[in-house]
Amino acid sequence: GESVGLHLPTLSVQEGDNSIINCAYSNSASDYFIWYKQESGKGPQFIIDIRSNMDKRQGQRVTVLLNKTVKHLSLQIAATQPGDSAVYFCAVGANNLFFGTGTRLTVIP
Amino acid sequence: DGGITQSPKYLFRKEGQNVTLSCEQNLNHDAMYWYRQDPGQGLRLIYYSQIVNDFQKGDIAEGYSVSREKKESFPLTVTSAQKNPTAFYLCASRTDRARGTQYFGPGTRLTVL
Numbered sequence: 463g464e465s466v467g468l469h470l471p472t473l474s475v476q477e478g479d480n481s482i483i484n485c486a487y488s489n490s491a492s493d494y495f496i497w498y499k500q501e502s503g504k505g506p507q508f509i510i511d512i513r514s515n516m517d518k519r520q521g522q523r524v525t526v527l528l529n530k531t532v533k534h535l536s537l538q539i540a541a542t543q544p545g546d547s548a549v550y551f552c553a554v555g556a557n558n559l560f561f562g563t564g565t566r567l568t569v570i571p
Numbered sequence: 572d573g574g575i576t577q578s579p580k581y582l583f584r585k586e587g588q589n590v591t592l593s594c595e596q597n598l599n600h601d602a603m604y605w606y607r608q609d610p611g612q613g614l615r616l617i618y619y620s621q622i623v624n625d626f627q628k629g630d631i632a633e634g635y636s637v638s639r640e641k642k643e644s645f646p647l648t649v650t651s652a653q654k655n656p657t658a659f660y661l662c663a664s665r666t667d668r669a670r671g672t673q674y675f676g677p678g679t680r681l682t683v684l
Contacts, residue, residue: 466613496672505577505661505675506614551613556670558629561606561613 464489464560466552474568481539483565485552488533495528496553497537499546500564506551509537544569574598575676577662582681584649584656592647592679594662603645604663604673607631614661620645649681657683 469484487495493514498506512519512526512535519526525538535552551564575596584590594603602621606614616629620639634653639645645664649656659680663673 494670494672498675503678503680505575505677508672508674511672553614553673558616558619559673563611563613 464492464554466554466560466562470565471563472566472568474570475542477544477569477571478541481537481542481546481567483537483539483550483567485535485537485554485562486533487535487552487554487560489554490530490533491556492554493556494554494559495526495535496559497524497526497535498551498553500549500551502548509550539567542567542569544571575662575664575674577660577676577679579679580677582679584681584683586683587651589648589650590681592649592660592662592681594645594647594676595643596645596664596676597643598664598666598674599642600664600666600674601642602665602667602673603639604665605629605635605637605645605647606661606663608659608661608678617647617660656681 465488467486475481496511497509500506510521510526517528523540527536547569549564549566551562553559553561578593604619605617615631618637620626636648661678662676665673
């Protein structure tokens with residue numbers, strides 16, 4: 463199986479600063495890593511994913527870093543905006559996915 | 572307008588009643604999934620289906636049932652055997668049967684009165 467943990471349940475950042483959200487996983491056979499954003503009362507929204515054959519992938523204002531040696535995944539959000547306030551969680555797996563409990567990001571104007 | 576739809580958004584059930592949650596997708600995805608979300612916990616897999624007329628139990632299938640008669644549709648029935656059904660239910664789908672990113676619907680909040 464797989465267990466997925468997030469390092470901080472909450473994170474507060476000033477608007478305009480960069481945010482870093484972390485995730486740890488246990489199964490070295492996992493080869494898909496996904497970050498989701500979930501606003502209150504809504505379904506999770508896909509942000510970015512990365513395969514195990516990569517260690518970095520960039521999107522618009524977001525970067526995912528994968529360190530397979532220590533089984534660690536992070537999401538970096540550049541120039542954090544109030545609209546980024548939400549719960550962020552990672553999903554890890556191969557066939558089926560296993561989900562972390564989430565970090566609640568609060569952006570302070 | 573492509574995507575995954577779930578209905579209803581809110582559902583109230585009396586104890587002892589069965590209820591069915593709808594999930595429809597027009598993305599032509601092969602695989603579909605049902606998850607349950609409770610406060611402070613990660614998503615937990617109830618059932619999944621990788622192909623029409625076939626489905627498998629997830630980690631918490633007891634008290635739930637599904638069907639997959641059409642590629643587009645994967646309804647979930649919460650039966651009276653489910654002891655603690657109040658939760659937020661999420662449906663997801665993905666293109667590849669075997670692996671990859673899953674995309675979620677907007678969810679159904681079920682409350683047992």
